Amino acid sequence: MVGAVRPGNLESRAPLGAIRQATPPRACIASGYTGFMLQLDCITRAYELGGERAGVFGVSLEVPRGCLAVLAGPSGSGKTTLLQLAGLLDTPDEGEVRLGGETVSALPERARCDLRLRRLGFVFQAFNLVPVLSALENVMLPLQLQGVPEPEARLRAQAALERVGLSDRAHHRPGQLSGGQQQRAAIARALAPDPLLVLADEPTASLDHAHGGPLMDLLAELAAERGVTFLVASHDPSVIARAHRVFRLADGRLVEAT
Amino acid sequence: MILARLALRNLLRQRRRTALTLMVVIAGFLALSLAGGFMAQTFQGLSDAAIRGGLGHLQVMPPGAMEGDEAQSLDKALPDGEALAARLRQDPAVAEVLPRIQFMGLLSSGAKSVAFLGTAVDPVLEPRHMASAEALNNGAKATGGAGSRWISSDATAREVILGVGLARTLGASVGSSLTLMSTTRDGALNAVDVEVAGLQDLGLRELNDRFLTVSLSTADQLLESAQARSRLSVVLKRPQDITRAQARVQALLPGTEVKPWFELASFYRQVKLLYFAIFGFMGMVLFLVVLLATANTLLMSVMERVREFGVLRAMGLQPRQLLGLLQWEGAFLGLMGSALGLAATLVLRAGLNALHIEMPAPPGTSHGYELDIHFVPAVYAIVALGLQATLQVSALFPGLKAARLRIVEALRHV
Numbered sequence: 001m002v003g004a005v006r007p008g009n010l011e012s013r014a015p016l017g018a019i020r021q022a023t024p025p026r027a028c029i030a031s032g033y034t035g036f037m038l039q040l041d042c043i044t045r046a047y048e049l050g051g052e053r054a055g056v057f058g059v060s061l062e063v064p065r066g067c068l069a070v071l072a073g074p075s076g077s078g079k080t081t082l083l084q085l086a087g088l089l090d091t092p093d094e095g096e097v098r099l100g101g102e103t104v105s106a107l108p109e110r111a112r113c114d115l116r117l118r119r120l121g122f123v124f125q126a127f128n129l130v131p132v133l134s135a136l137e138n139v140m141l142p143l144q145l146q147g148v149p150e151p152e153a154r155l156r157a158q159a160a161l162e163r164v165g166l167s168d169r170a171h172h173r174p175g176q177l178s179g180g181q182q183q184r185a186a187i188a189r190a191l192a193p194d195p196l197l198v199l200a201d202e203p204t205a206s207l208d209h210a211h212g213g214p215l216m217d218l219l220a221e222l223a224a225e226r227g228v229t230f231l232v233a234s235h236d237p238s239v240i241a242r243a244h245r246v247f248r249l250a251d252g253r254l255v256e257a258t
Numbered sequence: 259m260i261l262a263r264l265a266l267r268n269l270l271r272q273r274r275r276t277a278l279t280l281m282v283v284i285a286g287f288l289a290l291s292l293a294g295g296f297m298a299q300t301f302q303g304l305s306d307a308a309i310r311g312g313l314g315h316l317q318v319m320p321p322g323a324m325e326g327d328e329a330q331s332l333d334k335a336l337p338d339g340e341a342l343a344a345r346l347r348q349d350p351a352v353a354e355v356l357p358r359i360q361f362m363g364l365l366s367s368g369a370k371s372v373a374f375l376g377t378a379v380d381p382v383l384e385p386r387h388m389a390s391a392e393a394l395n396n397g398a399k400a401t402g403g404a405g406s407r408w409i410s411s412d413a414t415a416r417e418v419i420l421g422v423g424l425a426r427t428l429g430a431s432v433g434s435s436l437t438l439m440s441t442t443r444d445g446a447l448n449a450v451d452v453e454v455a456g457l458q459d460l461g462l463r464e465l466n467d468r469f470l471t472v473s474l475s476t477a478d479q480l481l482e483s484a485q486a487r488s489r490l491s492v493v494l495k496r497p498q499d500i501t502r503a504q505a506r507v508q509a510l511l512p513g514t515e516v517k518p519w520f521e522l523a524s525f526y527r528q529v530k531l532l533y534f535a536i537f538g539f540m541g542m543v544l545f546l547v548v549l550l551a552t553a554n555t556l557l558m559s560v561m562e563r564v565r566e567f568g569v570l571r572a573m574g575l576q577p578r579q580l581l582g583l584l585q586w587e588g589a590f591l592g593l594m595g596s597a598l599g600l601a602a603t604l605v606l607r608a609g610l611n612a613l614h615i616e617m618p619a620p621p622g623t624s625h626g627y628e629l630d631i632h633f634v635p636a637v638y639a640i641v642a643l644g645l646q647a648t649l650q651v652s653a654l655f656p657g658l659k660a661a662r663l664r665i666v667e668a669l670r671h672v
Contacts, residue, residue: 089572089665110576117574124669128569132267142573144260 121190287599314491339487363440378477406456568668588653
């Protein structure tokens with residue numbers, strides 16, 4: 001189930017960057033398109049890296065609701081930086097991040113925290129499960145931080161684990177799970193609070209091909225089934241092949257959107 | 259509560275480090291609570307010595323008795339002391355009133371004369387409430403010598419108990435005949451022959467060299483004091499009600515000055531101040547050691563979990579919640595440390611007390627005492643609260659560091 005989204009009044013806004021996709025792809029329409037879930041408008045975030053200027057520069061893109069979108073590009077192209085800006089983990093130097101049509105990049109940190117907790121989900125390359133908690137407790141964690149009562153959080157976490165096929169490993173700690181299982185638990189953790197948008201940074205990079213493909217199939221299924229929007233940073237061709245929409249970055253700039 | 263659970267799990271994850279931190283807290287608790295128990299024993303001993311050494315719980319004296327010098331015996335006295343004592347005995351809060359005369363003069367053996375400080379007491383009432391007769395009668399703590407006994411209750415008997423130093427100076431022993439000389443209330447010189455009933459070790463060399471005790475009837479004859487008494491020592495039924503009792507007695511005897519024992523026991527107050535200064539300083543140092551040690555381990559723990567904190571912040575944990583997480587860790591360390599410290603204290607206290615360790619004589623006293631570390635719940639509570647506060651403070655800096663982490667940098671941390 002996806003929470004209510006305030007659709008953005010995109011038609012009345014000024015045109016975004018030169019490369020943009022205003023029309024949602026067919027797969028997204030099929031999953032019940034009601035507007036753009038994520039819009040990045042002329043985003044710039046620059047920083048020094050090894051004495052050189054790095055980051056992202058003037059990137060604009062739009063991701064429709066229920067879409068599995070991929071940020072593709074080589075290492076250092078700005079995928080992770082853009083993902084962090086979209087996930088409100090960082091603040092752009094210029095430009096706006098809009099979530100469900102609402103500008104969220106200028107919000108104070110407290111409100112950004114709250115949005116991350118209730119509207120966004122994260123999946124990291126290194127899984128980043130809390131090592132002292134079991135898989136079930138890891139999935140329950142964001143729910144409990146939201147204030148969901150423990151019995152309800154437990155039920156929802158069990159359902160999320162079941163959906164990713166990990167219910168039989170619910171009481172195992174991350175150290176007792178394989179890489180693929182840990183990533184499934186991380187996806188369950190990201191999905192349990194019913195987020196609008198899930199941001200995944202190289203989710204298959206720590207997995208072999210046998211595990212990476214099925215994991216992306218799972219994300220695609222979830223996007224279609226639950227209307228969750230995914231923005232995935234990856235240079236893995238098998239990930240790109242499963243995407244509804246692909247944004248290619250090079251040297252911090254958006255060079256292609258398909 | 260999820261933060262509390264997370265904090266507890268984090269502590270259990272780093273078992274060795276948590277154990278080391280706990281050992282610091284336990285050692286702090288142990289040192290402070292044992293010192294507190296030892297202080298309590300010392301204060302109890304000193305207060306008992308002051309109260310049962312003659313002060314009682316309250317002292318009734320003539321106004322201004324504490325100011326200036328006495329030109330002669332009974333210069334500052336309660337003229338109707340015995341009548342006041344009789345009136346006080348009617349009060350339900352009063353267990354007993356012990357009239358006393360303090361006087362001075364010369365004690366002569368014929369061949370030698372020595373200046374003395376004397377106290378005249380009721381030979382019947384005094385042994386019931388004060389420690390002096392007890393020590394003489396049971397021979398404990400190496401009192402003056404063989405054959406010593408308390409002065410006779412016979413009003414016609416003229417007997418004296420000498421400090422051991424005074425007896426040594428005069429070459430007197432039990433049964434010796436001596437002459438007491440002093441001035442009467444009118445200023446005339448008077449003398450009384452007395453027999454040495456006992457020798458007394460008062461614990462302080464200066465007192466042993468100068469102090470003697472006689473019965474009130476002997477002093478009455480020597481000083482012609484009639485009903486006059488220097489002081490009335492009041493023993494209360496409920497010593498804990500001393501402030502209320504002081505007000506009652508003062509209201510009952512308006513022309514007198516009523517003081518509680520602790521205002522008069524200057525040695526007790528000096529020792530108490532000294533102990534508070536010494537152990538207060540020690541306590542500060544110990545708290546500082548605990549603060550630095552625990553802050554260091556918590557900071558190390560934060561530095562090892564930078565990435566984890568980044569993930570929690572990315573998930574929506576507020577900076578203040580991260581601060582709270584570290585505060586929970588500090589709280590659990592404090593609680594566990596104090597609980598284990600209390601258990602260790604009780605075990606060590608029992609062990610030390612069972613060893614019957616003889617402590618050396620404190621400065622200025624002539625005999626030692628047995629170590630008996632007291633069980634003082636208030637001290638344990640204060641130490642536990644102090645350590646808890648220290649742990650919360652020590653968790654503050656690592657907590658602030660964690661709360662100020664930039665998420666994107668924390669997520670990159672290796």
